[in-house]
Amino acid sequence: GAVVSQHPSRVICKSGTSVKIECRSLDFQATTMFWYRQFPKQSLMLMATSNEGSKATYEQGVEKDKFLINHASLTLSTLTVTSAHPEDSSFYICSARDLGEPNYGYTFGSGTRLTVV
Amino acid sequence: AQKVTQAQTEISVVEKEDVTLDCVYETRDTTYYLFWYKQPPSGELVFLIRRNSFDEQNEISGRYSWNFQKSTSSFNFTITASQVVDSAVYFCALSEKWAGGGNKLTFGTGTQLKVEL
Numbered sequence: 001g002a003v004v005s006q007h008p009s010r011v012i013c014k015s016g017t018s019v020k021i022e023c024r025s026l027d028f029q030a031t032t033m034f035w036y037r038q039f040p041k042q043s044l045m046l047m048a049t050s051n052e053g054s055k056a057t058y059e060q061g062v063e064k065d066k067f068l069i070n071h072a073s074l075t076l077s078t079l080t081v082t083s084a085h086p087e088d089s090s091f092y093i094c095s096a097r098d099l100g101e102p103n104y105g106y107t108f109g110s111g112t113r114l115t116v117v
Numbered sequence: 118a119q120k121v122t123q124a125q126t127e128i129s130v131v132e133k134e135d136v137t138l139d140c141v142y143e144t145r146d147t148t149y150y151l152f153w154y155k156q157p158p159s160g161e162l163v164f165l166i167r168r169n170s171f172d173e174q175n176e177i178s179g180r181y182s183w184n185f186q187k188s189t190s191s192f193n194f195t196i197t198a199s200q201v202v203d204s205a206v207y208f209c210a211l212s213e214k215w216a217g218g219g220n221k222l223t224f225g226t227g228t229q230l231k232v233e234l
Binding site for chain 1: 227229
């Protein structure tokens with residue numbers, strides 16, 4: 001079945017630095033990838049939808065300049081948290097779409113737990 | 118706008134009890150998809166089931182069963198003879214349409230299930 005690899009699984013960074021999270025579709029081409037954010041004991045909130053070769057579509061309230069998304073190829077999307085602050089600490093999870101999958105395309109990565117100190 | 122409500126924040130049961138997790142959704146569309154995901158403490162999302170809006174047949178998979186009722190906009194999930202390994206957060210999610218792009222999952226707030234010995 002479709003596999004989405006997300007790295008790193010955990011990252012601790014200092015306030016003010018930037019962190020890049022990678023999301024790769026390993027055995028299928030993903031024209032669309034989704035980035036979610038999840039605070040402790042809360043639901044997954046969609047941050048943005050990225051389409052290969054075009055600009056990402058951000059959800060209302062998500063800062064485009066803070067959360068840079070690049071989807072340069074059909075198998076890779078990256079989320080860069082720029083100038084991270086402690087309030088950016090969260091669980092970030094990506095999803096890639098593979099129409100051939102029984103879950104109808106929504107295959108999730110294993111998530112990245114970001115801690116900003 | 119689509120919306121998913123999981124009114125039960127947390128449920129505790131004793132092993133071998135049956136438990137039902139409720140999910141109520143709102144959508145203006147006639148074509149949509151409903152999902153259930155399991156999120157264990159490790160964080161990854163485990164796909165459990167997908168249902169399209171034209172298929173109201175209930176489904177059973179081992180100890181899991183799902184009851185989809187369009188009349189009440191509900192898609193409830195029952196675990197029979199619960200086990201400690203079932204302890205996790207369970208999310209119900211809704212995706213409207215399946216057009217060429219722009220679809221996204223809307224998640225409920227999740228139900229934390231604790232199964233104790």
